[in-house]
C-alpha cells in the first residue's frame with residue numbers, strides 16, 4: 001500500500017517537473033530589447049511623450065524604451081551631450097537635439113547618418129527648410145520632430161478694451177504699450193534677454209525684422225551692419241528708454257520666466273515659441289484672453305522669426321541603431337505629429353498636416369506658424385556655431401545691460417566671428 005503511494009507521488013513529481021520544464025522552455029516571456037531615448041523638455045511635454053512611448057511599445061512588443069529625461073534649457077542639454085557623447089557613451093540610442101547642434105555633432109561623428117534608413121518619399125514629406133539644419137556635408141543626420149518659430153502673444157482682451165488691433169510694426173507696438181500699460185499696471189513687451197541661446201534667437205528676430213543678418217547669403221560676416229545697430233538700439237530702448245520691458249530682462253528673462261510673468265497677467269505682449277499657446281489655453285485666467293500673431297517689424301523690414309525646433313537623431317555609438325530608427329519613424333510620423341500638435345501645440349514638420357481640417361480647426365496657431373515660416377531665419381548650420389552663439393550672447397547682453405554701446409558690442413562680435421572662422425579654416 002505504502003509502496004503504491006510512493007510510486008504515485010514519484011510519478012506526479014515527474015509530471016510536475018516535465019510540465020515546468022516545458023513551460024519554461026517554450027513559453028518564456030519574450031526578452032525585450034531596451035533602447036534609451038534621451039530628451040529634455042517641459043513637465044507636460046514629458047508626460048505626453050511617456051504616453052507616446054507606451055503606444056510605441058504596444059506596437060513593438062520586443063522593444064522597451066527607457067526615457068532619459070534631462071533638464072530642459074537648450075544650453076544645459078548641449079553641455080550634457082558634450083560630456084556624454086564626447087565620452088562615446090553607448091547608453092543613449094535616440095536623442096532629441098536642437099537644430100543648432102547638428103553640424104557640430106555630425107562633424108564630431110557623434111550622430112549617425114540616416115540616409116540609408118529613410119525613403120525618398122518620407123524625406124520629401126517634411127517642410128523643405130528643415131533640410132537646412134538636418135544635412136551636414138551632404139548627409140542627412142536627423143529627422144525634424146517639431147519646427148519652432150518666435151511668435152507674438154498678446155492680451156486680446158486689453159487690446160480690444162482700448163480699441164487696438166495687434167501691432168504690425170515696432171512703432172505701433174511701442175505706442176500701444178505706452179497707452180495701455182500705465183492704465184493697467186503691467187509690462188508692455190516681454191522677451192528673452194538673459195545671456196543664453198534664447199537671446200541669440202531674439203536678436204536674430206529683431207535684426208531680421210530690419211532686413212539684417214549675422215552672416216549673409218555669401219557667407220560674409222555682416223553682424224556689424226547699420227540695420228543691426230538700429231535693431232540693437234531698439235532692444236536697449238525697450239528696457240531703458242521706453243521702459244516697456246522689465247528692467248531684469250537682461251538678467252532674468254528666459255522662455256519660462258517670461259511666460260510665467262505673462263500668464264500671471266503681468267505683460268501685454270510676449271515673444272515666445274509655439275508651446276505657450278497650449279499652456280495659455282489650459283490656464284483659466286488666460287484662456288480666451290490671448291491672441292497670437294507674427295512678431296513686429298521695422299518700417300522697411302519684413303516680419304521675421306527664428307527657425308527653431310528639435311530633431312531626432314541616433315547616437316553613432318549606439319549598438320541598436322535599427323531599433324532606434326523604428327522609434328524615430330514612429331515619433332516623427334504624421335499620426336504622432338498630429339497628436340503633438342493637438343496636445344502640446346508643437347508645430348508639425350510634415351507639410352501635409354498644415355492642410356489637415358481637424359488641425360486647422362483646433363489649432364488656429366498653425367496658420368500663423370505657416371506665415372512666419374515664409375521669412376524664417378535659420379541660425380548658421382556650422383560646426384562652430386556654439387562659439388559664434390557664445391560671443392553673440394555675451395556681447396548683446398552687455399549692450400542690453402548698458403555696459404557697451406550697440407556699436408561696440410556688434411564690432412566685438414564681428415571681430416570674434418572673423419577669428420573663429422579663421423581658426424576653423426586653419427584646422
Ligand code: GLC
Nearest residue numbers: 074098099148197198308309
Ligand atoms: C526653443 C527652440 C530652439 C532654441 C531654443 C532657445 O527650444 O526650439 O531651437 O534654440 O528655444 O532657447
